[in-house]
Amino acid sequence: MITINKKVLTLVASGILSFSALAENYTIGTGSQSGTYYPLGGTLAKIWGETIPDFNMRAEVTAGSVENSIKVATSKQLAGIAMGSVVQKAHEGVKPFPKQMDVAVVSALYPxxxxxxxxxxxxxxxxxxxxxxxxxxxxxxxxxxxxxxxxxxxxxxxxxxxxxxxxxxxxxxxxxxxxxxxxxxxxxxxxxxxxxxxxxxxxxxxxxxxxxxxxxxxxxxxxxxxxxxxxxxxxxxxxxxxxxxWNVLVVNKNADEKLVYEMTKSMFENIDQVRQAIKVTQYTTLENMHRLGGVPIHSGAQKYFDEQTK
Incomplete structure (x- = not known):
């Protein structure tokens, strides 16, 4: 273990390996490039990368809500943007999903x-x-x-x-x-x-x-x-x-609580930056966070909500 760490430090010092390469790399599933999901996902990925230590994320073009829900539930994406009605079907395990999916909501975003x-x-x-x-x-x-x-x-x-x-x-x-x-x-x-x-x-x-x-x-x-x-x-x-x-930000229900807390905190603390890029996120507020019923809020997101609404 010591040898590996020394080797990594040597590579960093020599410029062959940067500290960013040591960070965790994630993706957020969006939709087509002509929709709202893609620029929103890109903006969130940028904010998270700049504010969460050792965290790199990129926005991925996908077919949209169904694909994002499946990839989140199977841990192929950390997060995804999806329509609430689709996420509810994923949670319940009804068509087009073959079984109940391990999904949880971070926050409702906009209608x-x-x-x-x-x-x-x-x-x-x-x-x-x-x-x-x-x-x-x-x-x-x-x-x-x-x-x-x-x-x-x-x-x-x-x-x-x-x-x-x-x-x-x-x-x-x-x-x-x-x-x-x-x-x-x-x-x-x-x-x-x-x-x-x-x-x-x-x-x-x-x-x-x-x-x-x-x-x-x-x-x-x-x-x-x-x-x-x-x-x-x-x-x-x-x-x-x-x-x-309502559209929602969705993650795996078993995703790390601390990481989801940091993602939620970062999103809301930088929401003005998000709104400058995507106007409809004027609806993304703590008051609207629970607008989608029937699907659980992730514990990390709920922790941030509870702190802010005491």
Whole structure:
């Protein structure tokens, strides 16, 4: 053991091995580069790397919520960003998960808005009108796809009734812009880049759910609640009513308590820096930390919360 330490010190002194190489290296699972998860994950990774000793983290592009939940539960990622509804399914061990996953929440982050997008001149005016149409429901393994299918099921619409496609954010907006699909679904933060960019180059609408449809969705999937989106939240897009679900930062429920405490502390102590990079994290507050019910908060995160709310 002494010999190894001397060798390491010699390598460091000679510049062959830096102290950063001795630090623990981790990843945080995000989503596609055109969504909000990726820049948020990158910002958190940077803050943690700068404030937690011997800690290196990088943001990893993934398919999104389902993949992140699985990788966290199987210790292939330290942390992940995911939709609360997906994490709840992981915790309960229901489809698309084969069994109960070892997941725990660090904090609720911000609400995700369900966007069922169509061209502005489309004759599709209601979710029911999607039957028989070419619709991108989101990439395989993504929270968008899981949520879209769950919402349609809650409204009595089976995927087989659509000409469904499984495209990611970028491919969905591209296909919609080029007339290759009739509608596309993106579940992301209000102002998500993919929808913002599409609305700047094409005239689009986001389908509005009726009160009865919103009630049916909330009854079937309690983590989704109605949200009124005002007009011009996107360029020339009329107001719409839609379900929304909170995104969360998720870790393995058996992750080291001290490390998760430090991650939680660092995130909230540097939250202004996070908000400068990602506006929707204005919702990331201690008051909103427990907004996702049904999934346990990790003990390390709970410890920080208890200290701050005494």
């Amino acid at each position: 995700n808005v369900v966007h069922f997008m169509v061209p502005a001149d489309s004759d599709i005016t209601n979710i029911e009108d999607l039957k028989g149409k070419k619709v991108s429901l989101g990439a395989p393994g993504s929270g968008t796809r899981t949520s879209a299918i769950g919402i349609l099921t809650a409204l009595g619409i089976d995927e087989s009734e659509l000409k469904s496609q499984s495209l990611n954010y970028t491919a969905t907006t591209s296909a919609l812009a080029n007339g290759q699909i009739d509608a596309g679904v993106i579940v992301g933060s209000l102002g998500v880049g993919a929808v913002t960019e599409l609305a700047l180059t094409r005239d689009i609408r986001v389908l509005s759910f009726t009160a009865d449809q919103l009630a049916a969705v909330s009854q079937a999937i309690p983590s989704f609640q109605p949200l009124d989106i005002p007009a011009n939240s996107y360029n020339n897009v009329p107001a719409f009513n839609t379900p929304a679900v």
